[in-house]
Amino acid sequence: MTRLMIALAALVLFCAQAMAQETTVQSVLQAHRETIEKGSRTSIGSAIDAIAASGLPQAQEVLQVWAAKEMWQRSDDGLFYRGTEKPARQVELFDFDTGQSFGTVSRDELSQIKPNSGVRAMIGTALVQFQLSDPDPTRRAEALDAIQRSPGADLLAPLRASIPAEPDTALKARKMRVERLLTIAFDPDEPSRIAAIEEMSGDLGVDMRATLNPLLVTRIALAEGLPETANIRREVKPGDPALGVAAAYDMLIAAGQAQPIPDNEARKALLIANMVDGQVAGVPVHRLDSQEARDAAYVQLAQAGLVPRWSTAEAPEVVVTRHRFVEVYSEPSAAVTEAAEQALAEIERRVGLNQAIDLGLDALSLASIYFLAAIGLAITFGVMGVINMAHGEFIMMGAYTGYMVQQVIADHTLSILVAIPLAFAVTFAAGVTMERLVIRHLYNRPLETLLATFGISIALQQLAKNIFGTQARPLTAPGWLDGAWVLNDVVSISYIRIAIFVLALIFLGLFLFIMRRTRLGLETRAVTQNPRMAASMGINPDRINMLTFGLGSGIAGIAGVAIGLFAKVTSELGSDYIVQSFMTVVVGGVGNIWGTLAGAAMIGTLQKGIEWLNPSNTLAAQTYMIIFIIIFIQFRPRGIIALKGRAAGD
């Protein structure tokens, strides 16, 4: 059947070519002169088709000129020309057939042909067949884009005709895919549609779903009065989520099977309308202050024949059960809808699978953000037992450092490379200063450390607000981090998130290296386990505490640069992450980097999981996550990975 169609199309083209031996563009245009002048969308089709099918080499140019409003008509003889506007109301005219210039003519002797947007769209459709076999591949790709934007039944034949001659393999594959989609949507031949649906089943593209969904559009109708051939999906009982009782009753009213029932408001209006001397049906108005009293008064009025009949017995709930309601496909062919349902089910299964992967990637990237934010805290809180409420402000400080560097160094890649060590240096210095001035004096008073660092936190936050203002400052990522790694229409992950994941991995490695392979790490572990013993072995606990605190703060600064790349840099940047960071450390287990990693993974996965269950509401996701954590602490009070034995410290 398909072949027959193509053969038919080729025949038409051939005939047109044969006829065109004697014709010129001008003669074709003159033949449809009146419709072109009129420019009406309903009648212009024949003119466009005649030009497109004329087989003349200039046909494409004529259509383009027409669509671009560059076609002019000479008023005295009615001939059409291509014209370009010149200064002083002059137009230079060119002949369509020969391309020769006629010289300039005053605008007063001409009239410009201005097709409206509907006509231009029709010309565009006609142009597609030329563009599909245009020698320039970008033009061909554009034509395919245009087809996908506004698919139509008339585009199917030119598209099919252009496939065999397509030299570019990638474009050819795309053309065949679009051809399948158009076949599903528009081919009048049922078996070929079903074949196309089955062939494309399992395709993850959004366009495939967009093609299938219109086939499966249904409406709910009254079973009586439907034609025998109707493509029924299922029977619907009123009260079903798809069909409310009120809607079903409205349908019955529209079909003339039921009487409209005046609702409470309508009956109230009727009562008011029938008020006589402060009484309704003999009942004083002031007694009508309950629904029962009003109903009784209405029944009285109805018996007197003053208002439409109504009684509580003829309730819509009862009436609708006497009728059958069915869900009907707008698509008449049952075989097509069945194939489409199956294909869509298969696609949805695959989409679900891919969404799970996508969710996993999202969770992973969120987990790496939390890990980055929490790793510095894990050092100060976990290793030193010092709770630093100003940790969030160190993150903010790092982000602002990145912003300041970008003000000086314009190149984004270079500025980020400079900003990372600089942010480390700035926050390291701030951390060491804070440790020396405040925290050192409070080592055995953890609750007061919490409060003192909180005081520093609000002071730093306000300071940032005073210096940088309340509006968000941009920290722009380098160009090569723009965009996303797209696997298919469902699974994608932005490069920034991948970069943050890599950064988190680097820091995990760095932390493990420092703690296990360096002198500082050894001494830190010694001081953590037993400060006095460590001191008697010649380690200076003061210095170690200072350096450890500086290290934790410095990492917070780098985390700030990373977070600033995708979040807006404001003075509240840090406080947005501080509670989650604490949760990460507490849930993971204090004093253990693997615990922090596990905590970040758990919180990230949990948050994304809850967001997936209730996608519209991130606030609710956070609420439920915190409640979950409070309950989780019940079962593992010391976190996922708890230190045991002497290392636990108590």
Place this chain on the structure above:
Amino acid sequence: MRNSFVARHPSVLAFLALLALFTLGVSVLSEGFGIGLISTSFVKTLGKTLCLCLIAVAMDLIWGYCGILSLGHFAFFGLGGYMIGMWLMYERTRLIVEGSLAQGALPPTEQEVVDAIGTQIFGVVGSSDFPLVWAFADSLILQLAMVVLAPGLLALVFGWLAFRSRVTGVYLSILTQAMTLALALYLFQNDSGLRGNNGLSGLQNLPGVEAPQAVISLWFFWASALALGLGYLLAAWIVSGKFGSVIRGIRDNEARVRFLGYSVETYKLAVFTLTACIAGIAGALYYPQAGIVNPAEIAPIASIYLAVWVAIGGRGRLYGAVIGAAFVSLVSSWFTGGQIPDLVLGPLTIKWVDWWTIVLGLSFVLVTLFAPSGIGGLFDLWQGRRPPDRHGADLGPDAGALREREATE
């Protein structure tokens, strides 16, 4: 009654006398009943400050005496405000709606009134149905009971979960902070049933009362003063008896109290729940004076400020908490009110509205470092009490202990 409660604790009597004198003074100077020297808005500010003093007393009870640094008591405060706000808003809207429906041709049915109230209250979040939490909103008695019950129940459940798993110290602080954050985020949603981030508004109008704001503000001021007096008395009574000794024991060394056979968790839970109820009452008196309650009030930062007040005032003594709350909140509103002239230091101009938070934060650090007993410590100086100079030696086995100072009293 030689050994009466008041005789043993003269500071309570002194505090109550001062409070009564202050209340009387404000009433005489007010616009509502007195000579009009104090504006109505300032009466409201003072009334609100009294409520803040009350929650500070609760905070001192839980932190200063029981050693639990709760960073979530403003959740209970806000919850109390929401509970009374629901009745105020419902009742006021009912009066307005009934007034407008009475203009209609037929007298309204009950269902019509309720529907119209629902549309009025929830129109702003695109709904008109009453959520379940508003079930008691039409009854003042039940809603007043909810002021105590809702925060109490939340504290009971949360405290039971937290204490029985032996979460202590900074972990508990962070957990309470998480609780208040969770509650705030929940209330921020429109479908929480409490109007999302709009909160409840128009609470300053008492339904059915024709009196001007000048008079109403004084009523609330008196109620706040009464609540503070009673709350102070209750707290002083609790900490003076055997119960008080046990909770101080828990603060100083939890393990020892447990080994002596006391059920530490029950004591903690009792104090936590009681202070939550007091906080709820304080909130229920505060928000009608503020006029609006919304989820931002419950944000974790508010509870941390509460800890700041108590720390600056001096924890472990009830009058310290009151002094801290009154002093810091009044000075804060003075500085942020924009009435203080800018300080010009050469090229740098210090606007106090912007710089006050920094001063507060830094002074908080200084108080923590150099004056752990806060402003209340001045009374010790006055009375000649001094801790022994230990030349920098460790305080003792438990880090947060105030034991040392108490031993010398």
